[in-house]
Amino acid sequence: MIFSDRITAAGKLAEALSEYQDRNPLILAIPRGAVPMAKVIAEELNGEMDVVLVRKLRAPGNPEFAIGSVDESGWVYLTEYAEQAGADQDYINREVSVQLETIRQRRAQYTPMHPPVDPAGRIVIVIDDGLATGSTMIAALHALRNKKPAELICAVPVAPPETLRKLEGKADRTVCLSSPLNFYAVGQFYADFPQVTDEEVIACLAGSNRREKE
Known part of the structure; x- marks a missing residue:
């Protein structure tokens, strides 16, 4: 379709x-x-x-490929292939921080009045x-x-x-x-x-x- x-x-x-x-x-x-x-x-x-x-967590060197995601509370979902895609814990921690900041910015931008x-x-x-x-x-x-x-x-x-x-x-x-x-x-x-x-x-x-x- x-x-x-x-x-x-x-x-x-x-x-x-x-x-x-x-x-x-x-x-x-x-x-x-x-x-x-x-x-x-x-x-x-x-x-x-x-x-x-929510925001996807981007694979190292391949930002269009999701290795997981994070919600507004900071809860993280990781796919079973995240490590295989080259994402060690240090990378994941940095990527989560980047995406949480984007979430905070979008919340302030999208719904500033409520x-x-x-x-x-x-x-x-x-x-x-x-x-x-x-x-x-x-x-x-x-x-x-x-x-x-x-x-x-x-x-x-x-x-x-x-x-x-x-x-x-x-x-x-x-x-x-x-x-x-x-x-x-x-x-x-x-x-x-x-x-x-x-x-x-x-x-x-x-x-x-x-x-x-x-």
């Missing part, structure tokens, strides 16, 4: 999640690519949106534009599980089968529209896949539905 763009994929995800419409779901995007998608889904489901801040929306007791749907290794989604689900949502859902347009297997048990439900065997990168499943800028993220969050705080 090829999606024309993120907004089209978001519309299809909203259809797949229609049972949560008008149940005030909290739609949490993993920045940056998923933020415009979460806005669409929140509007379609009549819910609320925010971001969940704290993160509390997921406790809520239907929480975590959105990304696709999963490759699944590292950041695993960190996001771990962080949110600790905050006691009523139901925790992972929802993505596309992910390889082996990544979906890694997610088993980490969410109450996983919704994935396409799970191709020949998977190289998320972008190969979009006709139009531009980078989402910080300015776009801020605009989406500023214009999002925050009835509970008004």
Whole structure:
């Protein structure tokens, strides 16, 4: 399945999640690519949106390759191949520090006027534009599980089968529209896949539905 763009994929995800419409779901995007998608889904489901801040840990010499991830609390997930990729403990400690600083900067930039929306007791749907290794989604689900949502859902347009297997048990439900065997990168499943800028993220969050705080 090829999606024309993120907004089209978001519309299809909203259809797949229609049972949560008008149940005030909290739609949490993993920045940056998923933020415009979460806005669409929140509007379609009549819910609320925010971001969940996690960062991948980059492999030495290969910043596009994830060897793990870190959440906003500092909890670290490492893949089984992190050491094989050349990441010793000193490297991991430095990379975690770098990514935590990025998380702090993004929190200050994205949500300067309000704290993160509390997921406790809520239907929480975590959105990304696709999963490759699944590292950041695993960190996001771990962080949110600790905050006691009523139901925790992972929802993505596309992910390889082996990544979906890694997610088993980490969410109450996983919704994935396409799970191709020949998977190289998320972008190969979009006709139009531009980078989402910080300015776009801020605009989406500023214009999002925050009835509970008004």
